[in-house]
Amino acid sequence: MLKKFTSAFSKKKKSHTQSFQSEQVVPPPIQKAQTQEFKVINEKIDNNIEETSDQKLRSQSFEESQKYQEELMDYVVQEDDSFFGIALKFSVNDGYLMRINNLSSDMIFKGQILKVPITNQPRFSIIKIPEQNKQNENIWEKNELSSKFEVIYCNNKQNCIGILTLTSDIVLFDPNSYEQIQDKQNKVRMNACISMIDINEAVTYCLQNQNGCLDYIVQILLSGIGKPNFEKKYSKQLKKYKLQKKSIATVFFRHAERNTDGKLYSEEIKKSNCAFIVKFINDACTGYTEQSKLTKLPYIDLIEDFKQKKQLEIDEIQDVIGERMGKLWACLEYVPVLKEPSNCFTNTTYKQIIEQIPAVFRLADWIKYYNLDQDGSSYLNMLQEIKNKSPIIIIIKDFDNLIFGTYISTEVHQFSFGFKGNGETFLFNQDQEKNEIRPYFWTEKNRDFVYCDETGIGIGCGDKFGLFIDSSLSFGYSNPCETFENIRFTNQEKFKIMHLEVWAILNQ
Numbered sequence: 001m002l003k004k005f006t007s008a009f010s011k012k013k014k015s016h017t018q019s020f021q022s023e024q025v026v027p028p029p030i031q032k033a034q035t036q037e038f039k040v041i042n043e044k045i046d047n048n049i050e051e052t053s054d055q056k057l058r059s060q061s062f063e064e065s066q067k068y069q070e071e072l073m074d075y076v077v078q079e080d081d082s083f084f085g086i087a088l089k090f091s092v093n094d095g096y097l098m099r100i101n102n103l104s105s106d107m108i109f110k111g112q113i114l115k116v117p118i119t120n121q122p123r124f125s126i127i128k129i130p131e132q133n134k135q136n137e138n139i140w141e142k143n144e145l146s147s148k149f150e151v152i153y154c155n156n157k158q159n160c161i162g163i164l165t166l167t168s169d170i171v172l173f174d175p176n177s178y179e180q181i182q183d184k185q186n187k188v189r190m191n192a193c194i195s196m197i198d199i200n201e202a203v204t205y206c207l208q209n210q211n212g213c214l215d216y217i218v219q220i221l222l223s224g225i226g227k228p229n230f231e232k233k234y235s236k237q238l239k240k241y242k243l244q245k246k247s248i249a250t251v252f253f254r255h256a257e258r259n260t261d262g263k264l265y266s267e268e269i270k271k272s273n274c275a276f277i278v279k280f281i282n283d284a285c286t287g288y289t290e291q292s293k294l295t296k297l298p299y300i301d302l303i304e305d306f307k308q309k310k311q312l313e314i315d316e317i318q319d320v321i322g323e324r325m326g327k328l329w330a331c332l333e334y335v336p337v338l339k340e341p342s343n344c345f346t347n348t349t350y351k352q353i354i355e356q357i358p359a360v361f362r363l364a365d366w367i368k369y370y371n372l373d374q375d376g377s378s379y380l381n382m383l384q385e386i387k388n389k390s391p392i393i394i395i396i397k398d399f400d401n402l403i404f405g406t407y408i409s410t411e412v413h414q415f416s417f418g419f420k421g422n423g424e425t426f427l428f429n430q431d432q433e434k435n436e437i438r439p440y441f442w443t444e445k446n447r448d449f450v451y452c453d454e455t456g457i458g459i460g461c462g463d464k465f466g467l468f469i470d471s472s473l474s475f476g477y478s479n480p481c482e483t484f485e486n487i488r489f490t491n492q493e494k495f496k497i498m499h500l501e502v503w504a505i506l507n508q
Contacts, residue, residue, distance in 0.1 A: 072100065073118040079110045082174040084191040085165070088294065090116045147280075149273055150256035151218070153192060154331040155299035160190040164253055166280050170195055170294055171220065173253070192251070193296045196288040198224035200247045202281040204274040205363045209333040216255040216270040217332060218277050221247035221360060225302075226295030249300045250359045252332060253277075301359045332363075339506075340368050343499040344395040344403055349430060352437040353393065357407055358424055361391060361505060370502035377473040379456070382502060383414045389504040391424070394457075394469070396476070397499040404429035404478070404489035406459045406467055412452050419461070421449030427459060427466055429489040440466075440486035448483045460484045473500060 075086065083106035087094040094106065100115050108114070147166040152159045153173050162175035173192040205217040223242045224231060231238055241248060255270040265273075336354045337347055345353075354362055369392075370385045386392055388411060395405035409424035423442040431438055442449075448461035460466030462482030467489070469476045475496050478489045 071118050072115045075114045075116045077108050077110055077112040077114060081108065081110075082163075082191070083108050084189070084193075085172055085174055086114065086116070088170075088172070088193060092117055149277060150259060151253040152256055153190060153299075154217075154252040154254055159254070159331060159333075161256060162190070164277070166277065166284075168196075168284060171199070171281060190298060191296070192298060193226075193294050194220060194222070194251070195224070195226075195294045196281075196285045197293060198222050198226065198295045199281060199285040199288075200242075201285070202278045204278045206271065207332070207334045207363065210335055211333075214267065215332065215334060216274045217334075217363065218253045218255075218274050219360075219363065220251050220253075220281065222249045222251070222295075222300070223247060224293065224295055225249050225300055226293060226297060247360060249302050251297060251300050254332060334363070336362070339365055342368070342395075342501060343373065344397045344405070344501050348435060349403070349437055353407070353428065356426065356428070356437070356439045357391070358409075365506040366393070366503045367506045368501055369504045370500075372473060372497065372500040379471040379473055380414075382473070383412065383452075386412055386502055386504060391505070393503040395501050395503070396469075396497055398490055398495040399498050400491050400495070401498075402429070402432070402490055402495075404467070408450055408459065410450065412450060412457065414452055414454075419448045419451050423449075425449045425459065427484050427486045427489075429487075440484040442483060443485050445482045445485075448481075460486065469497075469500070473497060 087097045149164045151164040160175045165172040171194040175190040200221045202220045207215050209215045370382045390411045391409045410421045427440045451458040456470045458465035458468045460481040460483035464479040466481035
């Protein structure tokens with residue numbers, strides 16, 4: 001009790017403290033009566049202190065309640081609003097927004113009034129697109145185009161239909177309410193948000209799907225993925241990639257086939273909408289310097305040239321991507337097919353090769369730029385045909401009917417000094433029993449990727465080249481190498497070339 005008394009008494013005014021100290025100079029004899037009297041005094045002081053403290057807390061609570069009320073304002077829900085989008089717009093946690101509005105779910109409706117923090121001004125505004133001339137068609141009529149588009153977010157869990165909203169700061173995807181997935185009693189939120197600062201560029205494709213119809217795709221290439229642990233660990237490398245406009249991940253949105261009324265979009269509308277989305281994003285992300293990051297993506301496709309999967313620990317992979325997209329064409333309903341006949345590729349092996357290359361190139365059309373059977377065995381002609389072409393695929397069939405080759409991520413320069421290229425390059429061969437492609441990726445033991453001089457082209461090295469193509473284009477060598485830790489692809493070290501093809505991306 002004495003300790004509590006001393007602690008409480010020290011909170012009094014200075015004059016009281018001095019008086020207390022003076023009284024302690026000549027303490028009275030400790031007697032029973034005095035001790036009882038001391039307890040009485042202490043209890044009175046203790047009660048006074050507690051009462052004063054309670055009054056102060058009640059006063060603070062009242063002030064905070066007033067302040068809390070003053071900081072909130074009414075927001076009227078608009079037709080295209082989503083709960084996630086409102087929380088993001090006013091920079092508040094969606095759970096907090098539900099709590100201050102006494103909501104048990106995130107379902108909202110047009111005209112509903114929500115309380116939002118008045119101190120948090122909207123972080124972004126909808127960019128209105130100038131009215132354009134109407135197209136002469138009856139199936140899709142609007143008075144004006146807006147910055148909202150009906151799209152399908154393509155991912156490995158399910159292709160989720162919703163609204164893609166373009167703003168000056170972010171690209172926001174809100175799924176239709178029925179598209180939220182129930183997985184083990186946990187709602188999987190398909191909302192996606194991409195900050196402009198994390199976008200390198202956007203591109204659009206027109207692809208033929210499995211049903212023979214055309215799909216219009218928007219691909220957004222990312223330099224950041226909204227994962228703090230991952231981005232902190234690789235901060236230096238990511239900053240370097242950002243300056244180089246090099247992407248580490250990508251996401252895909254496919255234009256919807258029908259509007260909310262069930263009417264079909266025309267091919268022209270889908271094409272023009274995707275073109276507009278791409279132009280808007282590329283204009284908005286160019287020179288964007290806002291430091292706040294709002295990126296939140298449930299599913300992305302990590303581009304393999306950043307880090308090989310085997311070099312990322314399991315928990316790190318979960319932090320980076322949550323769950324991989326899997327085969328790209330599975331979620332896009334697109335199957336890559338050979339555009340030209342080949343003596344080395346089949347549709348199956350071609351698809352397996354495309355699956356291994358970085359995602360940024362998987363949707364491109366590949367064509368033959370050099371064919372030994374048609375163009376002849378001129379080494380200089382081959383180098384001339386693939387000049388300024390990257391990436392390229394060189395595929396070979398020898399006289400034992402063994403198929404193997406390489407994916408080269410950079411341009412092949414004649415008579416260059418030393419090895420060139422980067423870690424995207426890999427070797428591959430075909431397992432004839434299983435009819436499947438086996439890739440051999442960079443081991444990081446050296447940087448001996450691609451060597452080219454007057455004697456031929458070598459890919460991967462150590463004591464010997466992993467694959468060497470002689471300048472005569474009639475034979476070559478295959479050996480295990482440190483760069484890729486590949487096996488020998490041929491029955492003997494030296495092999496004779498029966499067919500050789502060089503494929504590259506068709507310029508779009």
